[in-house]
Amino acid sequence: MTALVATTLTVAQPAAAEPESLTVDFGATTGDFRGGATGTLYGFGDEGAPTQALINGAHITNSSQKPPFGTQHPSGDILKVEDGFFAKHGEELAIYIQDHYPDWPYHRGVRVGDVRTYDQATGEYVEEPNGVWDYLEVVELMVEVVATQSDHPEEYLFIPFNEPDGIWYQNWPNLRDTFLSDWKAVHDKIQEVYARHGLAPARIGGPGDARWQPERSRDFLTFAKQNDVLPDVFIWHELGIENLATFRSHFADYRALERELGVAPIHVNITEYGMLRDMGVPGQLIQWFSMFEDAKVDSQTAYWNYAGNFSDNSARPNGANGGWWMFKWYGDLAGSQTVRVTPPELDVADTLQGIGAIDAANRRATVLYGGTDSDVRLDLRGLSPAVFGQTVDVEVREVTLTGAEGLAGTPRVVHAVDGARVAKNGTLDLTVPTYDRYAAYQVVVTPAQDRTVAVDPVWTTSIEAEDTSITAARTYAQDPQGNGGWKFLASGGEDVGSFNQPTSAADWTVTVPRTGTYRLQVIGATPGKPGRHALFVDGAHRDDIQYTADLALTDTARWQYRGSTEVAVELSKGTHVLSVRASRDGSQVLPNSDITLDKFVLTDVTDGEPTTYPASTLRYYGGAGLSWQSGTRGFGAVTGKGQRADAYVTAMETGYYDVAVEYHTAGASDLRLELGDRVLADVRVPNGGHRRTTVRAHLNEGINELELRSARGARVKSVTVTRAAEGDVAASTFEAEDLTLRGDAAVVSLDPSSGTNASGSKYVGWVGQGNGNHIAVPRGAGFDTPGDYDVVVHYANAETSGQHDYNPQVVDRQVVVTEGDDAAPVGSAYFRYTYSWHSFWQRTIPVTLTTGTGELRLGNPTAWAPDIDRVSVAPLVVGTPTTTRVR
Structure with missing residues (x-):
């Protein structure tokens, strides 16, 4: 009996897996950080979708979009997005010229012939041949528009053909000569147009095959070299799961082919990479990033859904998901040198991989890694005493999978070492616990700083839905390699579905450290309609959980495209049983309660969830950088005109926040703090010392720059x-x-059974499509003076246009704000798709008002605005910034 019990216990409690090792040698540099792996295909929808804070924070350097007035998709016009793209980090904006055509594959998959005559002045055409290949006329028309209407024509890359191995030129033995002749024709035409306008030679990319094609690439390069039509960027796609194992060999084959043919190295852009399963998943993205950064190529996440959300790597109109933070961390390496990283296995899909970088000028070393369920032993080498000294500070931040639309707050410090002793040989070992294979980690190493390095003090805990006590529901395994990668992943590899009975419930026990307010975040999939659950605490109904809709237009998205909802709950110190249920009374399910549950996160927000962004994590420009002078070791030195430090801060809900900056000045000085391009505080200090300047500012849900x-x-x-x-x-x-309400704008009532989150189950529709159809907001106390304000619009927009095999053809609707009788806009913004006309999100429009009495009018003179539930007008800053001495 004793032996049997012992054996049973051994089986029930298997030994933990040994940590996996990642070796990072900061003394072995591998070149300047390229930073091109966070490119996107159709990552941009319309101006402001994504918002500028999301664009800048993600550090997007390259993107491909549709041509001017292209009809393949309803949004993503390159001229509409170029200003936002080039505002800070954008370097090269590419055009898929064939996306001029409305159908997929282009022109029904058959090479277009000569059946039309185009008017190059207007773009109009008649169905008559004119002896000129139709597509050549289209190319000329599109390039002419860019050459004459773009503010950045010399930063564009023209991509004449997208996946020609699958569209128009599939049969290589029979169509080889046709393609090569067509390539030369479009190449010459593009250069002809640019020369006509006195522009520098245009940059052209190709061939653009759907996968690495050795034979086609050989023929293409041979012909292009002989005819002086080599591309400026060589392009192909790496889309499948197996490409995580094969890209490096493909790239090596390509470089070897160049050498064999005597072609000087051409820059490479993998303009489409990854599958549905990779998007928004930090532990998957880092595997792709590490390969492309090793090769110093650019690359773009594939366009599997719709334009305007970085290929499912942002959440809601202005929020970060886990994937966005992976983009941001990667962009933070700008200005560094990458270093040699040795993972346990190279060129094996779904394994631990990482990127290492050293910024010697700022004395900062960084490791990004993820892709394993095991804890990770970091073998850090080459920590030079000349750069780091003998003692270093180490901070490890974690970002987990939150779903495509699930808000991810600022990644927290989950492991810290204050004053770690570096061995004489420059090594340091560190073992970090791992949440799961879909999480990723940022490790920052600096010399010892004049601040305490510690684990984030805000209490938080989480539990996977499948680890709760489940009643009348079912756990589903979500295989990361299932359906060929054509699926979305669940945190922990499982989720809970079939949550559709009156008794369906997920219960778990939690012990909270004090009496106060806690934010419960539920991550799950609400397919196509807003829905509700009931929240019980210790057996008593406490509140309803209101979910907004998630994408459900395709079978691969339904039940898997996950978002999040957040609800505040008061809890007393001690142990409680929390329960999420499909019914309040156990007999009738709540509207649209059949929601897939993935994860629950509980966070103490009693004190406002103070979140600190230390100088070691800021981005520096114009000569600004980390200071290592005694007394300000690890502070960010910002001195003089043109120098700047940027922080990307999270607001988990729209509202007012105290933004406090701690800093030191050597004497009389100043500090200017801006939110985007609007001033929050501009203070003067009369003498030197350590100070804290605090301003109460209105921040938007999501990311604020x-x-x-x-x-x-x-x-x-x-x-x-x-x-x-x-x-x-x-x-x-x-x-x-x-x-x-004026003109056609009218109130619409919804049946409460719709599950809508519209307040009062009412909203206003039929806004826009003419100046007269608008909503007027009267001026009153709180916004009766000129100045900077935020207009927060709660809206729904589920408009689609056209059909596509797998891309939901969503339309961004615009709200234009005017003041009084003046027709000139004081602000405007495009509003992202919300998946349902009954599901409302929020989007903020910054406005600067010039009067104290002119009513605000929300409309759209040329198209429909979104449906509007409610409107808030908030001063950008309340009160006067305060500056106090510290220590």
Whole structure:
């Protein structure tokens, strides 16, 4: 009996897996950081979709979009997105010229002939041949528009053919000569147009095959060299699961082919990579990033859904998901040198991989890694005493999978070593616990700083839905290699579905450290309609959980395309049983409660969830950088005109936050803090010392871009952002149905059984499509003076246009804000797709008002605006910034 019990216990409690090792040698550099792996195909929809904060924070350097007035997709016009793309980090914007055509594959998959005559002045055509290949006329038309209407024509890359091995030129033995002749024709035509306008030679990319094609590539390069029509960028796609194992060999074969043919190295862009399963998943993205960064190529996430969300790597109109933070971390390496990283296995799909980089000027070393379920032993080498000294600080941040539309807050420090001793040979070993294979980690190593390095103090805990006590529901395994990668992944590899009975419930026990307010975040998939669950605490109904809709237009998205919802709950110190249920009373299910549950996260927000962004994590420009002077070791030195430090801070909900900057000045100085391009604080300090400047500012749900400047010099220790909910009384909120409606704008009532999150189950529709059809917001206390304000619009937009095999053809609708009788806009924004006309999100429009009495009018003179549920008008800043001495 004793032996039997012992054996049973051994089987039930298997030994933990040994940590996997990742060796990073900071003394073995591999070249300048390229940073091209976060490119996107159709990552941009219309201006402001994504928002500028998301674009800049993700550090997007390259993207491919549709040509001007292209009809393949309803959004993504290159001229509409170029200003946002080039605002900070954009380097090369590519055009898929064939996306001029509305159908997929282009022209029904058959090479277009000569059946039309185009008017190059207007773009109009008649169905008559004219002896000129139709597509050549299209190319000329598109290039002419870019040459004459773009503000950045010399930063464009023209891609004449997309996947020619599958579209128009499939049969290589029979169509080889046709393709090569066509390539030369379009290449010459593009250059002809640019020369006509006195522009530098245009940049052209190709051939653009759907996969690495050795034979086709050989023929193409041979012909292109002989005819002086070599591409400026060589392009192919790496889309499948197996490409994580084969890309390096493909790239090596390509470089060997160049050498064999005597072709000088051509820059490579893998303009489509990854599968549905990879998007928004930090532990998957790092595997792709590491390959492409090793090769120093550019690359773009594939376009599997719709334009405007970085290929499912952002959440909601202005939010980060886990994938966005992976983009951001990768972009933070700009200015560094990459170093040699040795994973346990190379060229094996779905394994631990990483990127290492050293920024010697700022004395900062970084490792990004992910892709394993095991804990990770970091074998750090080459930590030079000349750069790091003998003692270093180490911070490890973690970002987990939150789903495509699930908000991911600022990654927290989950492991820290304050004053770690580096061995004499420059080595340091560190073992970091791993959440799961879909999580990723950022490790920052610096010399010892003049601040305490510690694990994030805000209490939080999480549990996978499948690990709760499940009633009348079912756990589903989500194989990461299932359906050929044509699926979305679940945190922990499983989720809970069939949650559709009156008794369906997920229960778990949690012990909270104190009495206070906690944010419960539920990550799950609400297919196509908004829905509700009931939240019980210790057996008593406490609140309803309101979900917004998620993508469900395709079978691969339904039940798998996950978002998040957040609800505040008051808990007393101690142990509680939390329960998410499909019914309040156990007999009738709530509307659309059949929701797939993936994960629950509980966070203490009693004190406003203070989140600190230390100087070691900021981005520096214009000569600004980390200072290592005694007393300000590890502070960010920002001195003089043109120098700047950027922070990307999270607001988990729209409202007021206290933004506090700690800094040191050597004497009388200044500090300027801007939110985007609007000033939050511009302070003067009379003498030197350590100070904290705090401003109460209105931040938007998701990512907010803060820029710090100092003309006379400041050393910034940190930026801390704390929710100040008591400040929300400064915002004026109106139900749309209670406002003045003009023209066709009208109130629409919804049946509560729709599950809608529209307040009062009402909204206003038929806004726009003419200046007269608008909503008028009267001026009143709180916004009766000129100045900077945020107009927060709760909206629904489920418009689609056209059909596509797998891309939901979503339309971004625009709201234009005017003041009084002046028709000139004081602000405008495009509003992303919300998946259902009954599902409402929020989008903020920054406005600068010039009067104190002119009503605000929300409409759209040329197209429909989204449906509007409610509107808030909030001053950008309330009160006067305060500056106090510290220590």
